[in-house]
Amino acid sequence: MITRLEGADKVTGRARYAADVRLPGLLHAHIVRSPYPHARIRHIDASRAERLPGVHAVLSSANSPSIPWHDASSLFDRTVRYIGDEVAAVAADSDELAADAARLIDVQYEALAFDLVGEAREPKAEARGDVARGLREADVVLEATYRTQTALHNALEPHGCTALWHGDQLTVYESTQGIFAVRDEVAEKLGLAAQNVRIITEHMGGGFGAKQIAWKHTVIAALLAQRTGRPVQLALDRASENLAAGNRNATEQRLRLGAKRDGTLSAIDARIRVEAGAYSVGGEDSDVIGTYLTLYRCANVRAEQRSLRTNAGPAVAFRAPGYAEGNFALESAIDELAARLGIDALELRLRNYATRDQREDKPYTAPESLRRCITRVAAACEWRHQRPGLGFAAHDWAAGGGWPPAEAEVEFAHGAARVIVGVQDVGTGSRTALAQLAAAELGIGVERVQVELGDTQPGLYGPTSAGSATLATLGPVVQEAARLAKKSGHARAQRGENPKGKSIRTCGAQAVELAVDRDTGEVTVKRVIAAHDCGRIVNPLLQSSQVIGGITQALGYALSEKRIVDARLGDVLNANLEEYKLPTVADIPEIVNASESMPDAEANATGVKGCGEPPIIPTAAAIANAIYSATGVRIRELPITREKLIR
Amino acid sequence: MRAFEYTTPSTIQQAVSALGADSRALAGGTDLLTLMKAHIAAPERLVNVKMLLPRGIEARPEGLEIGALTTLAEIEQHPVIAAGYSALAQAAALAASPQIRNLATIGGNLLQRPRCWYYRNARIDCWLKGGADCPAREGENRNHAILGGGPCYAVHPSDLAAALLAFDAALWVHGRGGERAIELADFFALPAPERRTETVLSPDELVLKLRLPPHPEETRSGYLKAMDRKAWAFALAGVACVLRLSGRKIAHARIVLSGVAPIPWRARAAERELQGAMASPDRFAAAAAAAVQEAVPLRHNGYKLPLTKALVRQALTALTDPACK
Numbered sequence: 001m002i003t004r005l006e007g008a009d010k011v012t013g014r015a016r017y018a019a020d021v022r023l024p025g026l027l028h029a030h031i032v033r034s035p036y037p038h039a040r041i042r043h044i045d046a047s048r049a050e051r052l053p054g055v056h057a058v059l060s061s062a063n064s065p066s067i068p069w070h071d072a073s074s075l076f077d078r079t080v081r082y083i084g085d086e087v088a089a090v091a092a093d094s095d096e097l098a099a100d101a102a103r104l105i106d107v108q109y110e111a112l113a114f115d116l117v118g119e120a121r122e123p124k125a126e127a128r129g130d131v132a133r134g135l136r137e138a139d140v141v142l143e144a145t146y147r148t149q150t151a152l153h154n155a156l157e158p159h160g161c162t163a164l165w166h167g168d169q170l171t172v173y174e175s176t177q178g179i180f181a182v183r184d185e186v187a188e189k190l191g192l193a194a195q196n197v198r199i200i201t202e203h204m205g206g207g208f209g210a211k212q213i214a215w216k217h218t219v220i221a222a223l224l225a226q227r228t229g230r231p232v233q234l235a236l237d238r239a240s241e242n243l244a245a246g247n248r249n250a251t252e253q254r255l256r257l258g259a260k261r262d263g264t265l266s267a268i269d270a271r272i273r274v275e276a277g278a279y280s281v282g283g284e285d286s287d288v289i290g291t292y293l294t295l296y297r298c299a300n301v302r303a304e305q306r307s308l309r310t311n312a313g314p315a316v317a318f319r320a321p322g323y324a325e326g327n328f329a330l331e332s333a334i335d336e337l338a339a340r341l342g343i344d345a346l347e348l349r350l351r352n353y354a355t356r357d358q359r360e361d362k363p364y365t366a367p368e369s370l371r372r373c374i375t376r377v378a379a380a381c382e383w384r385h386q387r388p389g390l391g392f393a394a395h396d397w398a399a400g401g402g403w404p405p406a407e408a409e410v411e412f413a414h415g416a417a418r419v420i421v422g423v424q425d426v427g428t429g430s431r432t433a434l435a436q437l438a439a440a441e442l443g444i445g446v447e448r449v450q451v452e453l454g455d456t457q458p459g460l461y462g463p464t465s466a467g468s469a470t471l472a473t474l475g476p477v478v479q480e481a482a483r484l485a486k487k488s489g490h491a492r493a494q495r496g497e498n499p500k501g502k503s504i505r506t507c508g509a510q511a512v513e514l515a516v517d518r519d520t521g522e523v524t525v526k527r528v529i530a531a532h533d534c535g536r537i538v539n540p541l542l543q544s545s546q547v548i549g550g551i552t553q554a555l556g557y558a559l560s561e562k563r564i565v566d567a568r569l570g571d572v573l574n575a576n577l578e579e580y581k582l583p584t585v586a587d588i589p590e591i592v593n594a595s596e597s598m599p600d601a602e603a604n605a606t607g608v609k610g611c612g613e614p615p616i617i618p619t620a621a622a623i624a625n626a627i628y629s630a631t632g633v634r635i636r637e638l639p640i641t642r643e644k645l646i647r
Numbered sequence: 648m649r650a651f652e653y654t655t656p657s658t659i660q661q662a663v664s665a666l667g668a669d670s671r672a673l674a675g676g677t678d679l680l681t682l683m684k685a686h687i688a689a690p691e692r693l694v695n696v697k698m699l700l701p702r703g704i705e706a707r708p709e710g711l712e713i714g715a716l717t718t719l720a721e722i723e724q725h726p727v728i729a730a731g732y733s734a735l736a737q738a739a740a741l742a743a744s745p746q747i748r749n750l751a752t753i754g755g756n757l758l759q760r761p762r763c764w765y766y767r768n769a770r771i772d773c774w775l776k777g778g779a780d781c782p783a784r785e786g787e788n789r790n791h792a793i794l795g796g797g798p799c800y801a802v803h804p805s806d807l808a809a810a811l812l813a814f815d816a817a818l819w820v821h822g823r824g825g826e827r828a829i830e831l832a833d834f835f836a837l838p839a840p841e842r843r844t845e846t847v848l849s850p851d852e853l854v855l856k857l858r859l860p861p862h863p864e865e866t867r868s869g870y871l872k873a874m875d876r877k878a879w880a881f882a883l884a885g886v887a888c889v890l891r892l893s894g895r896k897i898a899h900a901r902i903v904l905s906g907v908a909p910i911p912w913r914a915r916a917a918e919r920e921l922q923g924a925m926a927s928p929d930r931f932a933a934a935a936a937a938a939v940q941e942a943v944p945l946r947h948n949g950y951k952l953p954l955t956k957a958l959v960r961q962a963l964t965a966l967t968d969p970a971c972k
Contacts, residue, residue, distance in 0.1 A: 566786050
């Protein structure tokens with residue numbers, strides 16, 4: 001078993017994260033945030049803060065460049081649109097001093113009317129066939145509305161960075177899923193050439209999508225560092241993290257499913273509303289309609305989603321964005337439909353799963369992998385229809401196959417190799433898996449491979465870690481560069497195109513065993529069984545970590561996590577780890593990873609696909625289905641807290 | 648955070664004279680420091696009592712004495728408490744997290760402020776912080792009080808207080824006039840316009856120790872708690888129950904609810920249903936109903952009625968199970 005190459009550094013505290021950077025003269029920054037859900041800034045007086053000994057700079061709209069940002073707003077906009085919106089920033093000798101100084105900045109606001117419901121904007125819609133006819137011709141039509149909550153990422157490591165200048169060269173140690181994305185965005189915002197900005201991400205304590213874009217804090221730190229001539233560190237605290245660093249959008253999904261007596265799906269109609277928050281931050285456009293268009297074979301589908309702009313923290317990608325939300329509704333509905341049809345819930349899925357990508361009209365590279373996942377889970381949980389407390393769900397995921405562009409460089413001498421790539425290891429173990437692929441190609445032990453990543457300086461482009469695509473994108477490139485370097489001692493390679501005419505996706509299935517006490521409403525999850533198709537499994541330990549982590553996050557999504565906003569105040573009441581209820585160790589049941597290695601030779605030369613996002617997708621529906629099986633009560637709204645089940 | 652003076656007195660008298668409206672005693676700090684960091688409390692002076700007050704558990708003929716500095720972990724793990732005061736041991740074990748239980752003291756536990764998310768949010772004005780109104784009354788109140796609510800609807804956060812009250816505990820406090828004893832039942836008092844706190848302790852008084860009166864060996868007790876997850880959460884509802892049976896007859900009953908009222912809530916009507924009655928499912932159901940008969944649910948916390956009733960029934964059933972000791 002090969003363990004993480006950086007594991008020892010992490011458990012001994014040697015691993016350096018963005019906020020662990022210590023530099024001579026380092027200043028600490030704190031952001032002043034709007035206490036109003038919608039307001040116009042009348043006046044900012046920072047003189048009291050500026051006079052505080054140890055305070056080195058204050059930035060606000062009063063004294064900093066108006067850099068265009070989200071939509072039509074700017075870095076420090078004079079209109080604030082949610083509680084937590086950036087108003088000003090302070091750099092001081094210590095974190096505490098910066099926070100104290102921030103409180104001394106006197107901001108006069110003119111409160112404006114705010115809207116937490118939002119008006120639906122133009123829909124994003126896709127359709128095929130004739131849904132009206134499909135519903136007319138159905139023997140059974142299920143009509144139901146499902147709702148999912150706003151969920152907060154709560155990565156262990158908050159967003160943060162350390163910025164320093166050498167002349168006109170900016171270096172930023174950043175906690176990001178995309179060093180090149182941050183480099184390009186920061187360069188653009190500051191009017192610099194991209195090569196004048198260097199982004200370094202040595203280690204990360206999770207991002208889950210919320211770190212796949214560049215946020216304001218990086219540019220704020222860079223501006224403060226420029227103004228003071230000193231390095232500046234800006235790390236968000238947990239409250240800021242939970243107010244202003246993204247969330248999984250809440251949804252309302254109105255569904256109609258039509259089926260023939262034999263279970264054939266004749267129509268899927270999904271009308272979805274998505275709460276997007278105050279801004280389009282980029283990367284927030286979660287594809288809730290995606291799974292309706294692809295998971296099941298159906299000739300007549302109409303799926304549309306409209307996003308709603310509200311005066312609340314903006315949404316951003318969150319592990320399998322759109323699919324976790326869509327899957328809860330679709331896979332709950334499929335279960336309901338199976339009950340109406342009197343067909344085993346698992347059998348109904350086996351009769352209808354798609355073997356080709358109906359959105360792209362192409363066959364999948366691994367058309368039967370979903371069947372294999374379903375049957376493996378069924379075997380592992382000894383699936384029996386209507387066994388009380390047992391629930392099931394299948395899923396697909398649009399990505400996982402990787403794509404160009406990406407580059408890698410390999411040096412090979414004296415039986416040892418150096419691999420250089422421009423991706424970051426967001427905590428999933430990319431470093432280790434890439435070392436394994438290089439070692440295998442070079443015929444050396446993994447301990448003889450040194451992987452250098454998380455730095456834009458070498459100029460080897462790597463993509464943002466998103467879409468569960470890092471290993472499938474970089475793996476083939478590293479393998480190819482290693483193959484060439486074995487002959488020449490030094491080689492570079494580029495990511496090739498994916499096969500034309502085929503579609504690469506990932507998929508899987510999960511079953512949940514649980515018990516419900518109807519007197520107290522308490523749900524106790526006993527076991528989760530999972531099988532996910534991620535192509536060839538390079539490192540079983542790392543793949544299991546993704547399965548366990550994804551399911552753990554999904555347990556919270558299904559049962560306890562919800563951002564709570566007071567309707568009259570527009571304020572988040574639980575922007576903390578006390579009242580935002582993440583699962584604890586005591587909440588996590590036995591998790592059986594029944595995934596098997598299924599090399600997808602058509603996808604790429606390594607046969608690898610990703611597994612970062614899939615494990616979070618089907619759990620919530622499997623839990624809702626298990627609760628129905630245990631109690632006969634169908635819950636169509638997340639999270640399933642006890643008041644929904646208490647008798 | 649507001650700058651403050653920090654003083655370490657060497658006697659209790661000195662400590663008491665250093666206390667006052669703008670001073671706070673600091674022991675475990677698990678509540679006070681979070682209040683200060685959140686800008687909810689801003690004392691001018693902290694009086695370090697960590698070395699000053701009694702710590703430890705002593706079984707005496709007049710009862711069990713628990714020093715104010717005794718940690719929740721020490722209470723949870725003490726053999727005498729585990730053997731004879733199960734409800735207290737269970738309440739301690741179900742409180743917070745092991746890290747917090749290692750630091751938090753029983754004195755501070757009784758004095759901790761509510762976890763109400765309006766109270767704890769410095770941006771929000773609320774009655775308990777001196778404001779005009781309670782935003783929870785018409786707001787997000789699924790965690791809030793169904794009993795004793797108004798003008799404040801926050802619930803008391805302590806698990807142990809319910810168990811201590813069920814054991815008829817008394818407190819010794821030290822003020823400028825010296826020591827005084829006070830029944831725990833009188834120590835907690837619903838917040839009122841002239842006293843927006845949950846206890847009658849004066850700002851210049853210190854809790855020294857607790858005493859639980861001796862009880863016959865056949866006493867049984869337990870604490871049940873419903874949370875939003877399996878650990879590390881405050882009670883949505885909880886029940887501490889102390890019973891003595893004579894055969895199947897209930898000779899003594901105490902039912903105290905947590906998580907449902909601004910102070911630990913003794914369910915006297917439920918106790919009356921049990922006192923002198925034969926243990927039976929019907930009787931337990933009657934006691935459960937009586938426990939919440941005066942409850943007035945808010946918009947989002949109606950589930951606490953069936954939940955509290957279920958916990959009362961489950962606690963009584965478990966304690967009167969012939970197989971249970």
